[in-house]
Amino acid sequence: MAVRIGIGGPVGCGKTRLVERLLPIFQGEGVSVAVITNDLVTLEDSERVRRSGLIDPERVLGVESGACPHTAIREDPSVNIEAVEYLEARFAPDLIMIESGGDNLAATFSSELVDWWAFVIDVAAGDDIPRKRGLGVLRADLLIVNKIDLACHVDADLDRIRADVARARPDRPSLFTNLRDNDGVRGVFDEIARGTLFGRAA
Template sequence: MPAVRLGFGGPVGSGKTRLVERLLPFFSSHGISVAVITNDLVTHEDAERVKRSGLIDPERVLGVESGACPHTAIREDPSVNIEATKWLEQRFQPDVIIIESGGDNLAATFSSELIDWWAFVIDVAGGDDIPRKRGLGVLRADLLVVNKVDLAPHVDADLERISADVAAARPERASLYTDLRSGQGVKAVFDEIVHSALFGRFPG
C-alpha cells in the first residue's frame, strides 16, 4: 500500500518544523512508520534540524532545495517532491510521508498530485488579522493549525476574535489551536490526522 502523504505549509516561523517534530513521537508510539521531506529555498536547514532531533532515523529525512519560491515545488511543479516520495517509498515502505513546505505566504497550497491531506500552520504572533485575510492556505487546508496561542497576551492578539474569524472562514473544515513549545494541542492534531487522513487505519 502506498504511503499516505501529508503536507504541512505556512508562513516562515509559524511552527511547521516544530509541529513535525512534536508529531513524530505520536506516530512512533502508534506503530506508524514515517519518512520526512523538507523544502527550503537553497538550503537543507530544516532537514538537518529534523535529522538532529533524534526523533527519526536520519536516513528517512530528505531535504529538497526548491530554488524558487517555496510554493513552486509543492504546487506548480511538484515533480522533485514526487520523486523524493517515490525514493523513500522504495527504500523504506513508510506508512506516512510528511512533506513540509518552505516558509511562504498565505496563498500557498499543495498540489493534489503531491499530497493526500494537508495542514496549514499560522501563528498569533503574525497578527490576529490573518484569518480575516482569508488566504488560500487558511481557506483550503484540510486542517488549520493556529499556533503560539501562549503568546497572544504578549503581542496584543485577541484569541476570541481569531477564533470567531477562523470559524467564519472555515465553517466546515477542521481548525485547532496549539502551543507547540509546550506541546499543548499536539495530541488533537495527531488525532485529526488519524481520523481524516489515515481514516482510522491506526488506532488513535
C-alpha cells in the same frame, strides 16, 4: 504506497516544530514515518530534524526548491514526488510528512503530491490573518493556529481569532496549539488519523 501529509505555512509559524512533535506520536502508534522538508537554497530544516534524535536521519530528505516555495508543492511538485518515491522504495513507510518551505497565505499543495494537508499560522504574526482569508486558511484540510501562548505578549485578541477562524472555515476543522509546550499536538494527530483513514480510531 505511503500516505502523504503536507504541512504548509509562513516562515516561523512552527511547521518544523510540528513535525518534531508529531514524530513520537506516530511512532507510539506504530506508524512508520519518513520526512521531506522544503527550503529555498538550504537544507536547514532537514538538518534540524536529522539532529533531533526523533527519527532515523536516513529517513529525512531535504529539497531545495530554488524558487518560490509554493512552486515545488503546487505548480511543479516533481522534485518532491521523486523524494517520495525514493523514500517509499527504500523504507516503505506508512506515512510521509512533506513540509513546505515558508510561504505566504496563498500556498496550497497539489493533489498530485499529498493526500491531506495542514496549514499553520501563528498568533504572533498578527490577529488579522484569518480575516485575510488566504487559500491556505480557507482550503487546508486542517488549519492550525499556533503560538497561542504569545497572544497576551503581542496584543492579539485570541477570542477574535477564534471567531474569525470559525467564520472563515465553518465546515472545516481548526485547532489552536502551543507547540513549544506540546499543547494540542495530539489533536493534530487525531485529525490526521481521521482525514487519512488510517483504519484506527482517532
